[in-house]
Structures are given as C-alpha cells and as structure tokens.
Amino acid sequence: MIVVKRKPLEEILSYIEGHDKILLLGCQECPYGCATAGEDEVKKLVEEIKNKMKNLGKFIEISEKTLIRLCELQYVKGINDFKNEFEAVVTLSCGVGINLIADVYPEIEVYPGVNTLFMGAKLRKGIYVEKCRACGDCIVGYTAGLCPITRCPKNMLNGPCGGSKNGVCEVRKGLPCVWDQIIRRLKKRGKLEKLMEIWEAKDWRSFYGEGIRELREVESWK
Ligand code: SF4
Ligand code: SF4
Numbered sequence: 001m002i003v004v005k006r007k008p009l010e011e012i013l014s015y016i017e018g019h020d021k022i023l024l025l026g027c028q029e030c031p032y033g034c035a036t037a038g039e040d041e042v043k044k045l046v047e048e049i050k051n052k053m054k055n056l057g058k059f060i061e062i063s064e065k066t067l068i069r070l071c072e073l074q075y076v077k078g079i080n081d082f083k084n085e086f087e088a089v090v091t092l093s094c095g096v097g098i099n100l101i102a103d104v105y106p107e108i109e110v111y112p113g114v115n116t117l118f119m120g121a122k123l124r125k126g127i128y129v130e131k132c133r134a135c136g137d138c139i140v141g142y143t144a145g146l147c148p149i150t151r152c153p154k155n156m157l158n159g160p161c162g163g164s165k166n167g168v169c170e171v172r173k174g175l176p177c178v179w180d181q182i183i184r185r186l187k188k189r190g191k192l193e194k195l196m197e198i199w200e201a202k203d204w205r206s207f208y209g210e211g212i213r214e215l216r217e218v219e220s221w222k
Helices: 009-016 039-056 073-085 095-104 178-188 192-196
Strands: 002-006 021-027 061-067 088-091 109-112 114-124 127-130
Touching: 009 039, 009 088, 009 109, 021 039, 021 073, 021 095, 039 061, 061 073, 073 095, 088 095, 095 109, 109 114, 178 192
Parallel strands: 021 061, 021 088, 088 109
Antiparallel strands: 002 114, 114 127
8 A cells, every 4th residue: 555644734724725615635545544534534634624724713615525546537537526616625645646636637726635655564553564666677576575675775686785783784773684584584495596696786767767657658638
C-alpha cells in the first residue's frame, strides 16, 4: 500500500482559507488502510474544520465524499456531476490521487490533506515498513526476496559494505543490515554462490526515468 499521514489541521486550514465551499475527498484504497481517509476519517476532519471555523466566527460549506480509488480515472470521474457545487477540493488520497484530480478538473483548486510517505507493508495498525521503491528492474529474485534498493541506505548491489556490526547497519542505529540478512537467508538455503556474481552498476534510468514513466500513451482525459 501507499502509506500516507494526515497533514496538521492548521496547514489544511491555510489551504482552504478564502474558499466558501469545499469538498473533502476520501479514498477507500491505501489511505483507508492507513486509517487516514476512510469515511470515518473524512467525517472527523469535517468536524475538526467546522469546530475551528466556529471558534473563529467563520462559516464554510463542506461536502464530503469517499471514492473507491482516487488513482483511477473511472472513479475520479465520479465527482463530475457535482463539481460545480464546490470551489476547492481537499483530498485525503496519496499524491497520485491528488495529481489525477488536478489533471481531470483543472478548473478546481486541489489541496493535499495528507503527506505521501512511501510504499510499504502494514504489519499492524499504525506500523508500516517501506518495502519497495519501484525501481523498475526488480532484483529480489537474486537477493532472497530482500530489497537492497529500499533497505540498504547505500543502495549496495554487491554488499555488504563492510560497516555492519552484529547485523546492524552502520548508517542508522537499530536498522538491520539487509545484506547481512540476505547472506544469512541464502546460506540457510545453501545458495550463497548466488553472491559470487558481481553485479554491474544498476541502470538507474528505470528508477528515476527520463521524465515521467508511462506504460503506454496516456489517453486524453477530455
Ligand atoms: S528491486 Fe526494485 S522493484 Fe524490486 S523490491 Fe526493490 S525497489 Fe522494488
Ligand atoms: S551496513 Fe549493510 S545496510 Fe548498512 S549501508 Fe552497509 S550494506 Fe547497506
């Protein structure tokens, strides 16, 4: 899932200042899993904004809606019928959803209600661990399912770097050295020889790309 964290209320208020009618948009996919943008969280934010406005003696009309996914055009089109009923949108989706809303409705001001942090796995409520950086050329078939691009701060491809101590990375206290973990896992499987192969420098073009990465020509929204 894409892990997001709600922005502080004060920042959200600074975005909507000056607007009379806004839409708060939730997403039932990843942010929902982070307990950030499901229907309950959207309602909670509406209440927080209204209370704050009341204390300031101001009034703002807030509509709310939670779509199935804000990263998919067919669902984003779901607000088309009532887009004239608000001046601005605060989305509680990841950056993909925010950008898509802004592309589809360029006449509407779109503000992020969350910070997009990383792609990660949910271990339990409130605990998420980054697992993949979408480098575009997955190598974990050679590294026992552990990703050094994501988990090694030096992105070592021919690790370990030599700095780990007792299985802990030298860069950050408490961070397990992923190369130590890779070696232990491969050793257990009797496949240490996999590491005898020297990796050539990674072609980082598939990671950062040469501009936006697309799988195919993006269709016109209109
Ligand atoms: S090697 Fe690349 S695609 Fe595979 S898990 Fe790591 S970052 Fe993700
Ligand atoms: S100690 Fe391990 S995880 Fe840390 S930088 Fe070196 S190889 Fe990477």
